[in-house]
Amino acid sequence: MGEQFQIDMNEFLPLRDVVFNTLRKAILTGQLKPGERLMEVHLANQLGVSRTPIREAIRKLELEGLVIMIPRRGAEVARITEKSLKDVLEVRRALDALSVELACDRITEEDTERLLTACHEFEQATKGKDAAVIAKADVALHDIIVEATGNQRLMQMVNNLSEQMYRYRFVYIKEESRHDNLIAEHREIYESIARRDKARAAKAAKLHIDNQEKSIIRQIRLENESRLNKRL
Amino acid sequence: MGEQFQIDMNEFLPLRDVVFNTLRKAILTGQLKPGERLMEVHLANQLGVSRTPIREAIRKLELEGLVIMIPRRGAEVARITEKSLKDVLEVRRALDALSVELACDRITEEDTERLLTACHEFEQATKGKDAAVIAKADVALHDIIVEATGNQRLMQMVNNLSEQMYRYRFVYIKEESRHDNLIAEHREIYESIARRDKARAAKAAKLHIDNQEKSIIRQIRLENESRLNKRL
């Protein structure tokens, strides 16, 4: 029983939400692996709560696509296939393009400044070697953009889609040879938003996703190969 | 206690899913009105089940955005504001455009035929006066397009977004003066997909949404006015 989840008990949310956040984080960080079963009593004991909040949390994870339900057998962590990831990225490409276009129309001067700062901070972060720091700077930058759209629903959907690939967020961050490209891509997005050039911004955002897709797909294929080799 | 939901008990799904579908339909058709509280014991009695499946269904409705949770007070049907609807449509415009673009690349000859047939059937439907029949034909047509993309995630997200405005689906269907326009818009979408003309298809899809938005926003303003008048 080595696995022990980090529970944010300091929150004073309903237990189901604490459980929901805990399980989600465990799935996204890979603590709970694809295909792994989520057994209610086991989780209940581990988290020190009853089955009820566990079940309610699982219902939400189910709708979020992070677990799949098998009738009379329970929940298991959703497996990521190359197809499902391409599907996600295909949608995300469209929504990221929409985000930057809307940002062109609606971003304030102040947030444009913040965006520039975020670009610089990302650049700084790449000079250190801490992938977590780089990833955080990357997220911060993209958050500024979607928030600038003022579209609540869009924010929620983009976040959810990002989540689906969270397990791979380090993949393209770690490739140091790509760092200069990432910086340039961010810069291009910033520039086009600052100049309110929607077409250019959309193009840049799509390119940004395309490049991430390449890294991640490459990684998935590597994982699959090594998995197949182990089976032999 | 006039309200009595239509329960599809013939299904042999888990009760929570039966309840989920039942409540969702009740919300989408307006049987459960925005702002109305969903009280667990009440619903449990009404549907003849215990509170457990009710609660689990509510968790899913919560994540789907159809109900909102107030801590220690329970769930209520989400209110639709003009802003929230504009947000939804803004995203939907982008995803519908994506759908037709992908359809241009991926639709089979067979499905292109079906799409044409669906156009004709929609046209036929408008000649009768049954709004439900027209709405059904409209849904069928759009389903062919998103399914042609082969993108599971996209299908799910478009369906979810459609749901959010389901309460208003009759609004633009009912305006008979718009029927010829709707037919023409569908025709234009069909033509551009058949000719694999992505740019034209995207433009047509966006226009289609723009026109729906106008109808619905007009309707919402009417409702708000009459609501305000009643308060006086």
Add this chain to the structure above:
DNA sequence: CTCCACTTTTCTGTATACATAATACATAGA
């Protein structure tokens, strides 16, 4: 040794019980 039937265990699905927060109500005081 293998396969099949049967028993046992395990886990989900559902119902119910209990505790507590929130609200409504009523009563007393100013």
Add this chain to the structure above:
DNA sequence: TCTATGTATTATGTATACAGAAAAGTGGAG
């Protein structure tokens, strides 16, 4: 009459109990 405080009610949050379906284990026959 209005406000405030205490009480009663109501509904949620959580835990637990019970029934039944799968899965796993067991034993016997071939």
